[in-house]
Amino acid sequence: MKIGVLGGSFDPPHNGHLFVAKELLKQKAVEKIILMPVFKHPFGKQVTQAKHRLAMTKLLDNENIIASDMELKKEGLSYSTDTLRALKNQFPKDDFAWIMGEDQLKDFKKWKGWKEIKEKFGLMVVPRKLAVSSSEIRKRIKMGKDIADLVPKEVKSYIMKHNLYA
Numbered sequence: 266m267k268i269g270v271l272g273g274s275f276d277p278p279h280n281g282h283l284f285v286a287k288e289l290l291k292q293k294a295v296e297k298i299i300l301m302p303v304f305k306h307p308f309g310k311q312v313t314q315a316k317h318r319l320a321m322t323k324l325l326d327n328e329n330i331i332a333s334d335m336e337l338k339k340e341g342l343s344y345s346t347d348t349l350r351a352l353k354n355q356f357p358k359d360d361f362a363w364i365m366g367e368d369q370l371k372d373f374k375k376w377k378g379w380k381e382i383k384e385k386f387g388l389m390v391v392p393r394k395l396a397v398s399s400s401e402i403r404k405r406i407k408m409g410k411d412i413a414d415l416v417p418k419e420v421k422s423y424i425m426k427h428n429l430y431a
Contacts (some may be wrong), residue, residue, distance in 0.1 A: 266296045266358075266359045266360070267288065267294075267295045267296050267297075267359075267360050267362070268295060268296065268297045268298070268299060268352075268356075268359050268360065268361050269286075269289055269295035269297070269298050269299070269361075269362050269363075269364045269366040269389055270298075270299045270301050270345075270349065270352065270361055270363055270364060271285060271286060271299070271300050271302070272301040272302075272303060272336070272345055272348065272360070272364075272365075273300075273302065273303065273399075274302065274303055274306055274310065274312045274318065274399065275300065275318045275321065275322045275347075275399070276312045276313050276318055276399045276403070277304040277313075277318070277321050277399055277403075277414070277416060277420055277423075277424060277429070277430075278300070278318075278321050278322045278324070278325055278399075278417075278420055279392070279397050279398075279399060279402055279415050279420070280395060280397055280414045280415055280416060280417065281395040281397040281398070282300065282320060282325065283325055283330075283417065284394070284395055285364065285366070285391050286298040286300070286325070286330050287330075288391070289364065289389065289391070290329050290330075294389060295389075296329070297330075298329060298330045298331070298364070299324060299331055299332075299333050299352070300322050300331065300332045300333065301331065301332075301333050301335065301336055301348060302315070302318045302319055302322050302332070302334075302336065302337060302342060303336050303337075303343055303365070304336050304337045304338075304339055304340050304341060304342075304359075304376040304429070305316050305335065305340075305341060305342050305343070313429060313430075315337045317423075317427060317429060318337075319332065319334055319337055320423060321381065321420050321423050321424070322416065323418075324419040324420050324423060325417065335348060335351065335352075336348055341420060344376070344377040344378060344379050345363050345376060345377075345378070346376070346377055346378025346382050347377075347378070349363060349381075349382060349386045351384075352395075353410055359385075359388075360387075361386050362386055362387035362388065362389050363382050363386060363387070363388050363389070364389045364391060365388065365389070365390055365391070366391055366392075366393050367390050367392050367393055368390065368393055369377055370390055373388075377404075378393050379402075387411055391410065397415045401415070402430070406424065406429070406430040406431060407430060407431065412424070413419050
């Protein structure tokens with residue numbers, strides 16, 4: 266089975282993440298998508314508590330999209346290459362590819378094990394068609410603006426219930 270791994274902070278997960286996952290599935294580029302929230306961002310970016318980011322990401326789960334806590338359980342820095350290796354060891358019959366937005370491509374050669382990702386696993390670069398980002402969502406919440414057009418309603422409810430990003 267061909268499985269795409271979409272990593273990120275998911276702080277919060279948004280319609281852009283969902284669009285990418287659904288589009289790759291629709292195009293049959295992959296058969297499943299694993300959403301992989303990081304515990305600690307490798308470039309030092311501050312993130313919301315892991316339990317909240319995982320809970321929100323799990324709200325995107327369906328038959329072919331699955332949120333994983335693999336990197337969160339490590340409770341430290343995670344590198345995409347290590348995650349892909351661990352997945353391949355756990356599921357040797359499956360093929361994995363890393364999914365990234367085109368905006369991340371410029372820094373890809375700074376990643377640990379970038380050559381291994383590209384050569385051994387594969388890289389799926391997706392265009393940023395939706396002008397939505399987690400930082401924009403957090404900014405809107407701080408300003409008291411609505412985010413209903415940027416996140417699934419379940420994610421919005423979770424954010425409001427737990428008073429995140431205010």
